Amino acid sequence: MPIMADWVGLCVATSLLVTFLTAAxxxxxxxxxxxxxxxxxxxxxxxxxxxxxxxxxxxxxCGELFKESHGIGPKLSCIGVYYDDPKKVPGPQCRYAVGSILSEGESQADEELLKSYETSGFKVFSFPEVTHVVTASFPHRTFFSVLLGMRRVYPRLEHYIKARRLCAHPFLEIYREGLIQFMAPLARQGDFYVPEVRQAERRLVEREDSHSDSEGSGSDSNSEYSSGSGVLPLDSREASPASPVRSVAPRDEEDRGHRGRSSRGTSLGEPGCEQATGGQRAEREEDEKRPEAQEWLGAVVGEE
Structure with missing residues (x-):
């Protein structure tokens, strides 16, 4: 009997050891x-x-949306865009967009896939190419990789952005080629806000303006956005669901000290956002050389 007990104990210990080593x-x-x-x-x-x-x-x-999007186009890279800081914004009010990348650079989108996505209720939009972003990557080998990536990468991003007093938002996650690529633009941030966010914020700004005018307080109606959720005022662009269009966002609105935020629970913005980085200044100068930007600037000067 003692021999049997010892054998059972050894089997249990071996099983626990194997389980531990497997998990590790x-x-x-x-x-x-x-x-x-x-x-x-x-x-x-x-x-x-x-x-x-x-x-x-x-x-x-957001996992359900990733699963749905991946199911339609399993060979496409998935993307998630996160607009609010869950430390400041209640969970039910956090906003995000999840989907798949149809084309990159000068390549053309697959029309059949596009129709399949539109039939399932997906919308189409475009993000511009920028030259300055904050970025990091993490292995994407298992489902647990996603959880580890959120826990490990965002604190590093938070420290990096705060230490350098950068203005980086919104936060993107791109899943492709065995990697989770994290990215936050340092310039032209307004072009990374999907129409649903911009329309909702425009209505909010208009209500704030109306309320301020009625009270005659003269307070800045955008103060909520520079210290709260960190959402940009809506002045950059609109696009129809099936026809993405981009225009130049006014630079003074984009760089007005709005706080960035992480997609998964870290606050990445600091008051230093109003200090344009070299990348932001370079892209701002580049944008202002474009005809549409010069037209906008001329209109502002004329109004003044």
């Missing part, structure tokens, strides 16, 4: 100890056209 190996393979390097420079993507669905709610619920 799985965690290591998923990226538990992977190096994380945060950089400022060129983005991991060029100009993209993508399909998306916009939702409000806790970011933990």
């Amino acid at each position: 190996g799985y965690a290591l393979y998923s990226g538990l100890l992977s190096d994380i390097t945060v950089l400022t420079g060129f983005p991991p993507i060029k100009k993209i056209t993508f399909v998306y669905k916009f939702k409000k709610g806790p970011y933990e619920s």
Whole structure:
């Protein structure tokens, strides 16, 4: 009988050891100890056209949209864009867009796939190519990689952005080629806000303006956005669901000290946002040389 008890104990201990080693190996393979390097420079993507669905709610619920989008186009890279800081904005009010990248750079989108996505209720939009972003990457080998990436990468991004007093928002996650690529633009941020966010914020700004005018307080109706959720005033562009169009966003609105935020629970913006980085200044100068930007600037000067 004692021999049998010893044998059972040995089997249990061996089973626990094997389970522990398996779990440890799985965690290591998923990226538990992977190096994380945060950089400022060129983005991991060029100009993209993508399909998306916009939702409000806790970011933990975005997995269903990723699954739906991946199911339609399993060979396409998935993308998530997150607009609010969940430390400041209640979970049910957090806004995000999730979908798949149809084309990048000068490549053309697959028309059949586009129709399939539109039939399932996805909309189409485009993001421009910028030259200065904050970026990092993390292995995407298992489902656990996603959880590890959120826990490990965003604190690094937070430290990097705060230490350098950068203005970086919104936050994108691109899933492709075995990597999760994290990115936040340092310039032309307004062009990374999907129409649903911009329309809602425009209505909010208009209500604030109306309320301020009725009270005669003379307070700045945009103060909520520079210290609260960190959302840009809506002045950059609009686009129809199936016909993405981009225009130049007024630079003074984009760089007015709005706070950036992480998609998964870290506050990445600081008052230093009003200090344009070299990348922001370079892209601002480049944009102002364009005809549409000169026309806008001329209109502003004329109004003054």
